[in-house]
Amino acid sequence: MSPPMLRFLTGLTLLLMLSSVLSAQREPLRVGIAGLTHTHVHGIFNSEGRGDIEIVGIAEPNRALAQRYAEQYGFPMEMVYDDLESLIEARKPEAVTAFNSIYEHLAVVEACAPRGIHVMVEKPLAVSLDHARRMQALAETHGIHLLTNYETTWYPTNHRAYAMVQDSLVGEIRKVVIRDGHRGPKKIGVDPEFLEWLTDPVLNGGGAIIDFGCYGANLMTWLMEGRRPETVTAVTQQLQPQNNPKVDDEALIILTYSNAVAVIQASWNWTIGRKDMEIYGLDGVIYADNRSDLRLRIPEGYDGFEEKSMTLEDRPAPYDDAFSYLAAVIAGEVEVEPADLSALENNLTVVEILDAAVRSAQTGETVRLE
Structure with missing residues (x-):
């Protein structure tokens, strides 16, 4: 383990012990x-x-x-x-x-x-x-x-991936691919009171582009330390009109930054439920495959690589549960930084990205953020 990562983990351990007390x-x-x-x-x-x-x-x-x-x-x-x-x-x-x-x-x-x-x-x-x-x-x-x-805020894999990026284990980020979704709310049998507003363009703001596009926008804003993208381009489709007659159920959102790109695949048409992320740096790639499983690949030659796989345990309290975290924030035990996943500033950027994505999908044009 590198000295910077060791110092990070030691400091985090002490902070978590104090928070627990x-x-x-x-x-x-x-x-x-x-x-x-x-x-x-x-x-x-x-x-x-x-x-x-x-x-x-x-x-x-x-x-x-x-x-x-x-x-x-x-x-x-x-x-x-x-x-x-x-x-x-x-x-x-x-x-x-x-x-x-x-x-x-x-x-x-x-x-x-x-x-x-x-x-x-x-x-x-x-x-x-x-x-x-x-x-x-x-x-x-x-x-x-x-x-x-x-x-996904409570996934240990996402936080380990973030720490690896901060520790320069894969070099500077160049591309991030984030995939979220499932077969669709009606197909997976969500409760009727949930389905009623989740598939309503006014009460939910859209379909899959909102329901699952927000995950990728949130994670990318965090990885980019709060930076807003320069452009947003989106394409939506309705592949299940019988189940989602009023809203999209398929969305592809592309975010561009001065030195990176993000591809957000938000869908109610996945064969399986998924929430995963791939981070491509100059020197390697991180696969956060789900909540617990993470892989780090370092390239060798043209298409070879050395891979390290790990299965992670849940993060210590209060960083493993939304409501424990809420209590700790209000008690002053945890300080919320602007780029943090739960932060108001991050999530204002998320809504700005989603707003631009909806407009892009409607007009067929790329939206440039001011």
Whole structure:
């Protein structure tokens, strides 16, 4: 192991040990849930047992849907309110997590920010650039944390790949290929309340281009240390009109930088579910094949290579769970840097990229960012 990597890992270990001690000493963060229509909400219910958060209330007007979750997770229906305002007034949460449509994220921040309540939304940050900028203004005016949660943020392979890039193990980045998606929401059998808005061009902002294009935009912005691309070019198709009649289900997004290019393949037409990334540097390539499996290839000759494979364990708390991380950020134990995967600044760039991608796909032209 190189000396820079050793120093990095030693410092990280000490930081994580300190964070673990501090988190064990504080009270659980009081969290409200805005909406139950996003099936990723299972994540916060499963996370509560870690002890970092306490779910104090839920805003969901669909009583039948709320009852279904109440029976599964054992919470009383008295915790469920018809709207977020009522929940906030009655339960006084310190933070709210949004598990409703992407269009509704703005309303969540409008309700929470003036009251000093922190917010974490599911990816992407917003349905449009206009919504994103309004959310940013509210968060900055009222001094709240506004974080965005992605499944891939907690993949140890992505963080090891990032560390390898920082340690110059593959040289300067020249190309990144990021693939995300599955067979399509209807084909994999998502819950009906999720399917209803996920395939709606207003409530979700688009189809696969938004649902899975955001992962690649988020990861690339992180790898590029927050730099915005110079151009965005996108092509979309609708290969399952019977399942996704209102939105695209296939998207290819190309980002260009002064010294690199990214190819984002976002699809509801993959034969298998996937979230993987390839990073091509001047001296080697990193394959983050999934959450746990990573490969490093160093070229030899024309088409030969030496490959090192590794299977990684989950990252230490609070860097292995969205809601533990949220609690640590609000407690001041973790500082969110602008380019970080959950950061507001990174995710404003993500929405800017998606906005440009949608416009590019509609017009057939490359969009140059100002």
